[in-house]
Amino acid sequence: MRTALRMRLVAPSATLGMAAKAADLRRQGKAVLDLSAGEPDFNTPEHIKAAAKKAIDDNFTRYTPVPGIPTLREAIAGYYKKIYGVPAPKEAIIATNGGKQALFNLFLAMLNPGDEVLVPAPYWVSYPDMIRLAGARPVPVPSSPEKGFLLSVEDLDRAATPATRALVLNSPSNPTGAHYTHEALDAIVAWAVARDIYIVSDEIYDRLVYEPSKPASLASAFALHPEHVAVLGGLSKSFAMTGWRMGYCLAHPIVIRAMSTLQSQSTSNVCSVTQKAAIAALTGPLECVEEMRQAFARRRDLALSIIATWDRAVCPRPDGAFYLFPCLADYYTSAVPNSTALSETLLAETGVATVPGVAFGEDRCLRLSYATSDATLEKALTLMGDFLKKL
Numbered sequence: 001m002r003t004a005l006r007m008r009l010v011a012p013s014a015t016l017g018m019a020a021k022a023a024d025l026r027r028q029g030k031a032v033l034d035l036s037a038g039e040p041d042f043n044t045p046e047h048i049k050a051a052a053k054k055a056i057d058d059n060f061t062r063y064t065p066v067p068g069i070p071t072l073r074e075a076i077a078g079y080y081k082k083i084y085g086v087p088a089p090k091e092a093i094i095a096t097n098g099g100k101q102a103l104f105n106l107f108l109a110m111l112n113p114g115d116e117v118l119v120p121a122p123y124w125v126s127y128p129d130m131i132r133l134a135g136a137r138p139v140p141v142p143s144s145p146e147k148g149f150l151l152s153v154e155d156l157d158r159a160a161t162p163a164t165r166a167l168v169l170n171s172p173s174n175p176t177g178a179h180y181t182h183e184a185l186d187a188i189v190a191w192a193v194a195r196d197i198y199i200v201s202d203e204i205y206d207r208l209v210y211e212p213s214k215p216a217s218l219a220s221a222f223a224l225h226p227e228h229v230a231v232l233g234g235l236s237k238s239f240a241m242t243g244w245r246m247g248y249c250l251a252h253p254i255v256i257r258a259m260s261t262l263q264s265q266s267t268s269n270v271c272s273v274t275q276k277a278a279i280a281a282l283t284g285p286l287e288c289v290e291e292m293r294q295a296f297a298r299r300r301d302l303a304l305s306i307i308a309t310w311d312r313a314v315c316p317r318p319d320g321a322f323y324l325f326p327c328l329a330d331y332y333t334s335a336v337p338n339s340t341a342l343s344e345t346l347l348a349e350t351g352v353a354t355v356p357g358v359a360f361g362e363d364r365c366l367r368l369s370y371a372t373s374d375a376t377l378e379k380a381l382t383l384m385g386d387f388l389k390k391l
Contacts, residue, residue, distance in 0.1 A: 068095030177318020
């Protein structure tokens with residue numbers, strides 16, 4: 001049966017694919033230590049679940065306005081005001097079915113055929129495919145582990161052309177955990193505005209930043225340059241709400257109206273119950289977020305202490321998110337020549353599930369998630385280290 005030509009532009013998600021392989025092994029009764037998961041291992045905080053239960057009891061189960069109920073859009077605006085000191089009208093905000101839909105709708109609303117989009121590499125797996133589906137061309141801009149997987153204005157300037165329409169920033173980053181400082185972001189914004197390049201700032205991990213680094217959002221840049229900046233966020237990572245599907249975008253009201261039109265013809269509103277839960281998350285106490293952040297920081301340090309014993313690995317210290325992205329190319333052999341082969345061999349030989357770096361545009365590395373228990377993390381990395389010594 002024939003499918004649309006555009007499907008040739010899309011590859012299956014490597015992260016979901018590895019998760020499926022790990023699940024298949026578990027069904028066969030085999031032990032799997034999963035370092036591939038891109039979601040917190042914590043439960044959604046109780047006050048958020050209580051708000052959802054109340055919404056159901058109150059029969060708040062009907063259609064809502066496509067961009068979100070007014071109180072939710074105000075709560076999102078209030079979050080940017082409370083956390084980053086940036087006022088934003090609710091007309092500049094849309095609630096979406098997860099951060100993915102916010103990105104997808106934004107690309108569709110902003111990009112035209114022939115446009116080029118700078119994508120710092122390593123990148124989250126979905127950026128290039130989303131950009132292609134919007135008719136534009138992703139242009140990877142490579143970084144290196146030696147520079148902490150961070151790019152300079154000079155790096156971006158070398159990659160830009162007259163066709164460059166946008167730049168995607170993801171800080172903290174999936175898969176590297178790299179995080180740009182305020183000063184670095186200010187320099188990138190100044191460069192982009194001068195070249196009339198639109199910045200798409202994916203800040204889904206914005207609360208998961210570890211000392212001495214500080215959270216840094218482009219919300220303040222949006223306030224100064226609303227025609228050049230969009231900020232995307234969500235509750236999946238910082239609030240342990242992956243299954244709730246709650247994302248949002250802060251952008252110029254014209255862009256928000258375009259995104260709302262697209263959403264009205266695809267999914268319409270976010271689940272009404274999720275919207276009430278999101279209000280509780282955004283306006284409620286943040287101690288639960290801080291507890292998770294501290295746990296992730298401890299796990300990061302535990303993982304780094306073990307990886308430091310791998311004599312041929314290079315692993316920058318991540319400042320945010322919950323991933324490590326060690327460069328393991330010096331372990332490659334004729335039998336294990338790339339990240340895909342290494343990831344598959346590790347799963348088969350040790351039961352440790354990872355994600356090959358090639359999916360993120362960097363074949364020298366593997367992505368390891370420390371969104372798991374300390375015991376699982378320590379055991380998995382010890383097994384990995386023992387296996388690598390044999391290569």
